[in-house]
Amino acid sequence: MNALVEMFLEYISLERGLSERTRLAYAADLQSFTQALAADGVNTVHDVTRDHVVDYLLAERERGLSVNSISRRLVAIKVFFVFLQREGLLAKNVTAVMESPRLWKVLPGLLRPREVERLLQAAEGDDKFSIRNRAVLELFYATGMRVQEMCDLQLDDVHADEHYIRCTGKGNKTRVVPFGRMSQEYLERYLLKARPHFEVRGPSRAVFLTVRGTPFSRKRLWQIVKECALKAGIDKNVYPHTLRHSFASHMLANGAPLRVIQEMLGHADIATTQIYTHVDQQRLRSVHHQFHPRG
16 A cells, blocks of 8 residues: 555656645655554555545544644545546545535434444353453443554453553553443453453453454454444444444433543543534434424
């Protein structure tokens, strides 16, 4: 993918005659994007989906990047994909229908509480994989953790008796996130009954392990969520961030203060958290429309 980026940068510089400043801006934006893709195990442009692009842009916003900067990154990605398609290097441009001004009007993908229950039930079972996967899903929904934070979670970070985990997020910032009794039960069941069977390479400090005894990659956690959503028959685009969005939205709908949600999510700026107030307003409008005589 890096070779294609270099080809594109050469094209905009030599054939399009764009300035060196513009070329450097495109280079920085595309480097950020390709690094995020590589972290998700995506190494060719043919494997990039619209979800990858949206997930990347949402993560950048969550990191505190301004809407203008995010819009600029989307422009760089779109121009890059247009170039690849024109050169016959890509059959389908997944960014073709993505418009920057509309992007942030789209509310985060959410699951209703009943859909969350169906997703969790889809991982139920007595074998070591089911026990592990149920614990993963429970913790995602109970804490709103990011997928990388789940990958990096260590045994020393888990305080099950006190019902909280110590989570290291973006910028190496640490926060404390509580979780409930049901999540505790599934997590302890995994730690006691299933996790020892995954330590095939000897003792490990990572909480969640693969069948090879290694910590999870972002891609594998993404696959587990997708597999369980498919098994649950949920006709939505469900991925780890969906559970994070659902966690925040359901907390707000049940009266949690926005500042508390901000702290649990690890948002640097409360403006990022405020998107969930729009989610709740949408729910209120729906209820009003359903029950008010003149709704």
